[in-house]
Amino acid sequence: xxxxxxxxxxxxxxxxxxxxxxxxxxxxxxxxxxxxxxxxxxxxxxxxxxxxxxxxxxxxxxxxxxxxxxxxxxxxxxxxxxxxxxxxxxxxxxxxxxxxxxxxxxxxxxxxxxxxxxxxxxxxxxxxxxxxxxxxxxxxxxxxxxxxxxxxxxxxxxxxxxxxxxxxxxxxxxxxxxxxxxxxxxxxxxxxxxxxxxxxxxxxxxxxxxxxxxxxxxxxxxxxxxxxxxxxxxxxxxxxxxxxxxxxxxxxxxxxxxxxxxxxxxxxxxxxxxxxxxxxxxxxxxxxxxxxxxxxxxxxxxxxxxxxxxxxxxxxxxxxxxxxxxxxxxxxxxxxxxxxxxxxxxxxxxxxxxxxxxxxxxxxxxxxxxxxxxxxxxxxxxxxxxxxxxxxxxxxxxxxxxxxxxxxxxxxxxxxxxxxxxxxxxxxxxxxxxxxxxxxxxxxxxxxxxxxxxxxxxxxxxxxxxxxxxxxxxxxxxxxxxxxxxxxxxxxxxxxxxxxxx
Amino acid sequence: xxxxxxxxxxxxxxxxxxxxxxxxxxxxxxxxxxxxxxxxxxxxxxxxxxxxxxxxxxxxxxxxxxxxxxxxxxxxxxxxxxxxxxxxxxxxxxxxxxxxxxxxxxxxxxxxxxxxxxxxxxxxxxxxxxxxxxxxxxxxxxxxxxxxxxxxxxxxxxxxxxxxxxxxxxxxxxxxxxxxxxxxxxxxxxxxxxxxxxxxxxxxxxxxxxxxxxxxxxxxxxxxxxxxxxxxxxxxxxxxxxxxxxxxxxxxxxxxxxxxxxxxxxxxxxxxxxxxxxxxxxxxxxxxxxxxxxxxxxxxxxxxxxxxx
Numbered sequence: 001x002x003x004x005x006x007x008x009x010x011x012x013x014x015x016x017x018x019x020x021x022x023x024x025x026x027x028x029x030x031x032x033x034x035x036x037x038x039x040x041x042x043x044x045x046x047x048x049x050x051x052x053x054x055x056x057x058x059x060x061x062x063x064x065x066x067x068x069x070x071x072x073x074x075x076x077x078x079x080x081x082x083x084x085x086x087x088x089x090x091x092x093x094x095x096x097x098x099x100x101x102x103x104x105x106x107x108x109x110x111x112x113x114x115x116x117x118x119x120x121x122x123x124x125x126x127x128x129x130x131x132x133x134x135x136x137x138x139x140x141x142x143x144x145x146x147x148x149x150x151x152x153x154x155x156x157x158x159x160x161x162x163x164x165x166x167x168x169x170x171x172x173x174x175x176x177x178x179x180x181x182x183x184x185x186x187x188x189x190x191x192x193x194x195x196x197x198x199x200x201x202x203x204x205x206x207x208x209x210x211x212x213x214x215x216x217x218x219x220x221x222x223x224x225x226x227x228x229x230x231x232x233x234x235x236x237x238x239x240x241x242x243x244x245x246x247x248x249x250x251x252x253x254x255x256x257x258x259x260x261x262x263x264x265x266x267x268x269x270x271x272x273x274x275x276x277x278x279x280x281x282x283x284x285x286x287x288x289x290x291x292x293x294x295x296x297x298x299x300x301x302x303x304x305x306x307x308x309x310x311x312x313x314x315x316x317x318x319x320x321x322x323x324x325x326x327x328x329x330x331x332x333x334x335x336x337x338x339x340x341x342x343x344x345x346x347x348x349x350x351x352x353x354x355x356x357x358x359x360x361x362x363x364x365x366x367x368x369x370x371x372x373x374x375x376x377x378x379x380x381x382x383x384x385x386x387x388x389x390x391x392x393x394x395x396x397x398x399x400x401x402x403x404x405x406x407x408x409x410x411x412x413x414x415x416x417x418x419x420x421x422x423x424x425x426x427x428x429x430x431x432x433x434x435x436x437x438x439x440x441x442x443x444x445x446x447x448x449x450x451x452x453x454x455x456x457x458x459x460x461x462x463x464x465x466x467x468x469x470x471x472x473x474x475x476x477x478x479x480x481x482x483x484x485x486x487x488x489x490x491x492x493x494x495x496x497x498x499x500x501x502x
Numbered sequence: 503x504x505x506x507x508x509x510x511x512x513x514x515x516x517x518x519x520x521x522x523x524x525x526x527x528x529x530x531x532x533x534x535x536x537x538x539x540x541x542x543x544x545x546x547x548x549x550x551x552x553x554x555x556x557x558x559x560x561x562x563x564x565x566x567x568x569x570x571x572x573x574x575x576x577x578x579x580x581x582x583x584x585x586x587x588x589x590x591x592x593x594x595x596x597x598x599x600x601x602x603x604x605x606x607x608x609x610x611x612x613x614x615x616x617x618x619x620x621x622x623x624x625x626x627x628x629x630x631x632x633x634x635x636x637x638x639x640x641x642x643x644x645x646x647x648x649x650x651x652x653x654x655x656x657x658x659x660x661x662x663x664x665x666x667x668x669x670x671x672x673x674x675x676x677x678x679x680x681x682x683x684x685x686x687x688x689x690x691x692x693x694x695x696x697x698x699x700x701x702x703x704x705x706x707x708x709x710x711x712x713x714x715x716x717x718x719x720x721x722x723x724x725x726x727x728x729x730x731x732x733x734x735x736x737x738x739x740x741x742x743x744x745x746x747x748x749x750x751x752x753x754x755x756x757x758x759x760x761x762x763x764x765x766x767x768x769x770x771x772x773x774x775x776x777x778x779x780x781x782x783x784x785x786x787x788x789x790x791x792x793x794x795x796x797x798x799x800x801x802x803x804x805x806x807x808x809x810x811x
Contacts, residue, residue, distance in 0.1 A: 067750060068582070068735065068743075068746065068747065068750075069735040069736075070582075071581055071582070095733045096735070098729075098746040098749070098750055098753075099746075099749070099750040099751075099753035099754055100745070100746055100748070100749025100750045100752060100753040101729045101746060101749070102753065103753075104729065104730070105729065105730070108637060108638065108641050108730060111638045111641075112638055112641050112642040112645070112646065113642075113646075114645065114646065174764075228752065292751065292752055293751060293775065294769070303765075304765070339761065340761075399761075399764060399768055400764060401761055401764035
């Protein structure tokens, strides 16, 4: 009897010890941010319980993506909060998931229903998260609460964020249309007399690249590729319906909106053959399928851009002059619009405040610059009001493209002053993919999507850097994709497209 | 040639390895050693090479253009790295002690034949070794119910007790502690706690060292818990920091298409190749220094369960 009592006593004591230890730790870590205190992380949003008692300014949790958080991060956020608390009575607590961790981290947060208010998301996750019911339906709210925001972003862009006809997120109105450029280091243009105006398709690059290879010698690779990127924009001609799986797509100008197996299309096949030929002839670097990081300075590359973008490339790569020319677009597809979205949690207590905050981000240059560049005086300095700034550190972890529009953002000193106007002009000229607004609903297709993506990931590095022979590999890849459920995906996609555009 | 050779017995001669075989083994082990050593040297070399030279000449075993700029970068980031180092050390020390106490005591209890719930509890310990609850459920329990999120406890508690270690302990105690020893202590009037602390533990040092080492390395090498449970990057462990530095560049490249024109700008802000390698070196050094001291325990620990004569 006494023994049992003693045992219980010991257990109780141990438990008490543990809880005090835990509590002590919680206190020491919560510091100034009330919402990061573990004790308040219950089923309700942390800040909800915090402000309910005191009637203070609510603090919204904003999950975003970024780099390593620097030491002055809290100070910079505090400065923003001071500004916004006064302006609209809202504060934010920005939580940064590292670029590499974002995928896992955001999935766990959404899956476990952890409280948050605003969340950055993109085409790789958005439709799935909406299907899980993670995000609030903003269709009416955004028009009634934040009409300025609603008017500011063009209707086409709003359409691109719709799922089942409803708006679940605020798109970032930036280079929302896709414009593909091909860029040459100007010194080679001069040296080899390259006429960029005659280059319209991949095959037209053959002669200039070969000339460069012949002239510069054996260890010079005019087309330097990396595994992740391949030949940038290779599948631009096909709308991936936000699936992120290039082997399935709809040709962007196909009025009949037919979902096709992209790899088997004659134009894609020709381009793949061209890449493979270049790889064999030493025009593409032989380590391309395993190379993860691009060379800083490349004689030729393809990239998404806007008129004037070469200025900043010249600075970062140390190349004297780049000559670039538009090769594709501008075009809106659902994917290009969904490249950066900020959604509001379905369980947030502060949906209106969150929207107001996003509106302010998109309309107020001062807040916009603080978010994008960091702490004024430490990370950046104003050169011309809020219009031109100079960055004085490179440690600010947040990426401007994830937050809000580019069109109230300051231009970095050295870049063309009309940079954002040029981007805006491209958006205005942009055509729309025939499939704009349609995003494939994969809630019933999870297994097939995962399996086909696994197959594609196995082969894509070698295929898109030209290392493998498309005539042999494409049939093999397609066969494996079919075994993994490609056909089912295509039929489902076609059915969904037909119902959506009926 | 040596004088000792004259006294060699026939058996010694018979057991001696032939010269060719001997050299053969030497060669194999030299090759294996090089396989382990060269990557570390390459990393060291990259960390000491100027960025310009990496771009132009690629990697080499000896830096072509010597430069300390990567370590300068580390010195600038010093605060971040020392803080992460502090977290790693704290977590490893605290976690190892806590883990050893919990694991061995649990293993001991399960090893006692006269404990009534032994069978049931052994199964309860054993089943999660084969099937686990998966990420979502454990995350939910740890962060939402136990409120461990954003505390060092999230780095310590989830790893402290593993079924595998408990079973090792149980087997060890069962096979090396004679029942008679415990009985004699009971006759002398010792309580359970006293038997455990004064009789069992002192003769179980090998298993303590083994479990301690397993835990020590598990804690030191762990980055996943940090990534999952820690939002406040000030609490990141060193491994998590390195992992994020390394994976960020890859992740950027993978998502290039959704970033549009911002991509080039973002890549430019990433730490340079040599800087990342320098961080790797900084992380390896403490382990490399500590390892020789642990090695003898490690070897004796590994032979636990092997036949002893």
